[in-house]
Amino acid sequence: xxxxxxxxxxxxxxxxxxxxxxxxxxxxxxxxxxxxxxxxxxxxxxxxxxxxxxxxxxxxxxxxxxxxxxxxxxxxxxxxxxxxxxxxxxxxxxxxxxxxxxxxxxxxxxxxxxxxxxxxxxxxxxxxxxxxxxxxxxxxxxxxxxxxxxxxxxxxxxxxxxxxxxxxxxxxxxxxxxxxxxxxxxxxxxxxxxxxxxxxxxxxxxxxxxxxxxxxxxxxxxxxxxxxxxxxxxxxxxxxxxxxxxxxxxxxxxxxxxxxxxxxxxxxxxxxxxxxxxxxxxxxxxxxxxxxxxxxxxxxxxxxxxxxxxxxxxxxxxxxxxxxxxxxxxxxxxxxxxxxxxxxxxxxxxxxxxxxxxxxxxxxxxxxxxxxxxxxxxxxxxxxxxxxxxxxxxxxxxxxxxxxxxxxxxxxxxxxxxxxxxxxxxxxxxxxxxxxxxxxxxxxxxxxxxxxxxxxxxxxxxxxxxxxxxxxxxxxxxxxxxxxxxxxxxxxxxxxxxxxxxxxxxxxxxxxxxxxxxxxxxxxxxxxxxxxxx
Amino acid sequence: xxxxxxxxxxxxxxxxxxxxxxxxxxxxxxxxxxxxxxxxxxxxxxxxxxxxxxxxxxxxxxxxxxxxxxxxxxxxxxxxxxxxxxxxxxxxxxxxxxxxxxxxxxxxxxxxxxxxxxxxxxxxxxxxxxxxxxxxxxxxxxxxxxxxxxxxxxxxxxxxxxxxxxxxxxxxxxxxxxxxxxxxxxxxxxxxxxxxxxxxxxxxxxxxxxxxxxxxxxxxxxxxxxxxxxxxxxxxxxxxxxxxxxxxxxxxxxxxxxxxxxxxxxxxxxxxxxxxxxxxxxxxxxxxxxxxxxxxxx
Numbered sequence: 001x002x003x004x005x006x007x008x009x010x011x012x013x014x015x016x017x018x019x020x021x022x023x024x025x026x027x028x029x030x031x032x033x034x035x036x037x038x039x040x041x042x043x044x045x046x047x048x049x050x051x052x053x054x055x056x057x058x059x060x061x062x063x064x065x066x067x068x069x070x071x072x073x074x075x076x077x078x079x080x081x082x083x084x085x086x087x088x089x090x091x092x093x094x095x096x097x098x099x100x101x102x103x104x105x106x107x108x109x110x111x112x113x114x115x116x117x118x119x120x121x122x123x124x125x126x127x128x129x130x131x132x133x134x135x136x137x138x139x140x141x142x143x144x145x146x147x148x149x150x151x152x153x154x155x156x157x158x159x160x161x162x163x164x165x166x167x168x169x170x171x172x173x174x175x176x177x178x179x180x181x182x183x184x185x186x187x188x189x190x191x192x193x194x195x196x197x198x199x200x201x202x203x204x205x206x207x208x209x210x211x212x213x214x215x216x217x218x219x220x221x222x223x224x225x226x227x228x229x230x231x232x233x234x235x236x237x238x239x240x241x242x243x244x245x246x247x248x249x250x251x252x253x254x255x256x257x258x259x260x261x262x263x264x265x266x267x268x269x270x271x272x273x274x275x276x277x278x279x280x281x282x283x284x285x286x287x288x289x290x291x292x293x294x295x296x297x298x299x300x301x302x303x304x305x306x307x308x309x310x311x312x313x314x315x316x317x318x319x320x321x322x323x324x325x326x327x328x329x330x331x332x333x334x335x336x337x338x339x340x341x342x343x344x345x346x347x348x349x350x351x352x353x354x355x356x357x358x359x360x361x362x363x364x365x366x367x368x369x370x371x372x373x374x375x376x377x378x379x380x381x382x383x384x385x386x387x388x389x390x391x392x393x394x395x396x397x398x399x400x401x402x403x404x405x406x407x408x409x410x411x412x413x414x415x416x417x418x419x420x421x422x423x424x425x426x427x428x429x430x431x432x433x434x435x436x437x438x439x440x441x442x443x444x445x446x447x448x449x450x451x452x453x454x455x456x457x458x459x460x461x462x463x464x465x466x467x468x469x470x471x472x473x474x475x476x477x478x479x480x481x482x483x484x485x486x487x488x489x490x491x492x493x494x495x496x497x498x499x500x501x502x503x504x505x506x507x508x509x510x511x512x513x514x515x516x517x518x519x520x521x522x523x524x525x526x527x528x529x530x531x532x533x534x
Numbered sequence: 535x536x537x538x539x540x541x542x543x544x545x546x547x548x549x550x551x552x553x554x555x556x557x558x559x560x561x562x563x564x565x566x567x568x569x570x571x572x573x574x575x576x577x578x579x580x581x582x583x584x585x586x587x588x589x590x591x592x593x594x595x596x597x598x599x600x601x602x603x604x605x606x607x608x609x610x611x612x613x614x615x616x617x618x619x620x621x622x623x624x625x626x627x628x629x630x631x632x633x634x635x636x637x638x639x640x641x642x643x644x645x646x647x648x649x650x651x652x653x654x655x656x657x658x659x660x661x662x663x664x665x666x667x668x669x670x671x672x673x674x675x676x677x678x679x680x681x682x683x684x685x686x687x688x689x690x691x692x693x694x695x696x697x698x699x700x701x702x703x704x705x706x707x708x709x710x711x712x713x714x715x716x717x718x719x720x721x722x723x724x725x726x727x728x729x730x731x732x733x734x735x736x737x738x739x740x741x742x743x744x745x746x747x748x749x750x751x752x753x754x755x756x757x758x759x760x761x762x763x764x765x766x767x768x769x770x771x772x773x774x775x776x777x778x779x780x781x782x783x784x785x786x787x788x789x790x791x792x793x794x795x796x797x798x799x800x801x802x803x804x805x806x807x808x809x810x811x812x813x814x815x816x817x818x819x820x821x822x823x824x825x826x827x828x829x830x831x832x
Binding site for chain 2: 407532
């Protein structure tokens with residue numbers, strides 16, 4: 001392994017990533033989050049819940065620790081998605097093939113990718129730290145500046161988390177099955193599992209099992225509280241790190257207590273080293289799986305099913321003279337396009353879906369047909385609404401991804417015909433995936449869920465289209481939709497349940513989804529117009 | 535049927551004017567747009583194909599401003615971009631069916647036309663294979679087929695012969711020549727031989743500006759009596775390149791036979807030869823660059 005080569009590769013990768021618009025957006029988001037991580041006393045949300053009556057004072061040590069911890073969680077959940085895809089970019093641009101023809105080793109290459117991801121994430125952490133110090137001064141609970149106390153927690157908490165998020169992204173990028181949209185879904189559940197394993201109320205909880213560093217921080221802060229007020233009590237289940245929104249928090253002034261900062265004891269340091277070593281092991285595993293840009297045949301799981309177009313086998317009449325000149329071509333005739341484009345978009349969207357996707361689709365349709373209606377509402381339909389996520393997520397950006405935009409945008413009415421056709425195809429997919437449920441709702445006279453899913457089937461493709469057109473990538477929609485789906489339909493949160501099936505909706509929510517659908521479609525329309533005016 | 539380009543320019547925030555004050559009127563026939571890499575050919579092609587808006591000037595199709603009414607042109611346009619891509623999961627037939635729908639063609643007649651076009655570009659045997667497995671040249675032929683799908687009155691092809699083998703290149707050049715009889719064909723390339731055989735007019739673009747325009751004969755006349763052949767030893771080749779504008783260098787025995795473009799006879803033993811379009815191209819581009827440098831110094 002050549003450290004100089006790794007450093008130079010990483011440097012080029014950092015330059016490439018940080019010169020993209022997406023990086024600037026990420027930094028802007030980080031400024032906002034860095035400020036929001038320290039809610040003022042009496043806010044409707046809290047980012048660290050220790051007890052009903054206490055929280056540490058916003059001094060240099062606590063501001064640094066809390067920001068470092070929340071940034072670590074953000075990196076593990078969102079940062080992974082932000083840095084994922086750099087190997088795929090090398091594959092797509094052809095740079096990978098050039099690198100593969102050099103003596104560069106797999107581990108060197110992957111380690112350079114990991115290193116560049118870590119640096120990119122830590123540059124965002126630096127932004128969060130500056131924003132947190134500024135917020136500390138604004139809130140004024142303790143304006144004492146102590147850069148060591150503020151920044152050291154980043155080294156202990158955030159750096160290992162950034163390393164783990166980056167290494168996992170490299171591992172996923174190295175696996176054909178996980179480098180695409182499926183990997184985005186898998187990481188979401190992997191993160192949930194990591195959080196559950198390291199949870200404060202999990203039996204046998206310890207800092208060693210917690211990748212985020214929450215356990216270490218919470219126990220040490222609680223020790224600080226007990227030293228300040230020995231009568232203070234708190235249960236692990238009540239403690240929470242993250243965004244806790246609750247209207248009852250409004251105006252509630254918590255008592256604050258001074259906190260001196262983290263003790264760098266053996267468990268604290270050892271556990272973070274352990275997670276860093278595990279991250280390095282992930283890069284090692286990635287090196288074993290990485291194909292080094294070889295054009296290996298696709299695995300049976302990732303292989304698409306040829307979805308034959310109904311007219312794909314049409315050929316010229318037998319005995320027809322061979323066409324050797326343009327003059328002999330059949331004249332082109334214009335025709336009806338209202339059905340033609342949505343149909344073509346639909347077939348394109350479904351083309352190449354894997355065999356296991358089709359089996360799952362059929363299974364979900366059967367389950368929706370035979371399961372008791374309450375089970376359909378609370379289980380099968382919500383699951384079914386997630387199934388076409390990769391069909392929807394390709395819309396709005398597929399043409400640019402595959403270099404077809406030049407031809408398509410030169411066609412007549414590229415916005416009104418093609419964009420609308422793409423959206424209609426998405427609506428048809430949404431209606432198809434919930435068709436048995438829709439029929440059963442209609443038969444049972446349950447019009448609220450029936451209309452709810454009709455609106456949902458219009459909303460989701462509009463969301464996908466807007467994100468696809470503006471971001472040029474499927475990833476943003478996939479991640480956002482995953483969150484929306486997990487919180488909305490899967491946990492029956494009415495405001496976020498775009499299906500309108502799992503929880504009763506008020507008129508405001510109905511109107512909001514209607515307006516949002518139109519707004520998203522208009523946003524996609526404006527984005528496409530902008531692309532055409534570029 | 536005419537396409538009028540009036541004072542068209544394109545300014546990019548990052549690199550300034552990629553194209554400036556370009557004016558040309560195109561009538562039926564094949565016009566070759568020649569120019570070195572980065573001359574602004576693709577920018578002009580994208581403006582004409584309505585996928586990029588000009589920063590200055592205007593383009594009209596039969597008197598209609600295409601910036602205001604782009605669909606008036608798009609309905610009769612066939613366009614093969616330089617960076618033509620495909621949907622890798624689709625077969626050639628499926629991809630062309632998709633584009634036929636996008637172009638608003640009747641599906642029944644489109645099917646037959648697609649089969650014929652695939653035969654014309656020699657892809658019938660591969661028509662049902664996914665495009666992801668096609669070679670670069672085969673993809674380019676799919677690109678040519680899609681540009682002809684709607685029987686366009688205006689055919690814009692940007693570096694169409696890139697990736698084609700010599701046989702396919704000749705075949706495509708002949709096809710363009712045949713098509714240009716009753717429609718406007720604009721062929722952009724930096725390969726002079728691509729336009730030499732078929733273009734009725736040639737426009738030369740350099741550094742974002744129109745440097746010369748006219749029939750091939752008119753361009754050749756500009757270097758008439760200025761092209762010479764002379765032999766030099768291999769060790770003097772670099773000196774020769776520094777002294778003269780060398781178009782071609784061919785090994786002949788122990789010497790190298792040079793084709794030189796110069797106003798005066800470069801050496802007493804040099805022999806005047808008939809100019810080629812490539813000589814004219816090199817001379818005009820060199821002249822433009824010299825003018826640009828002189829202008830910058832002034």
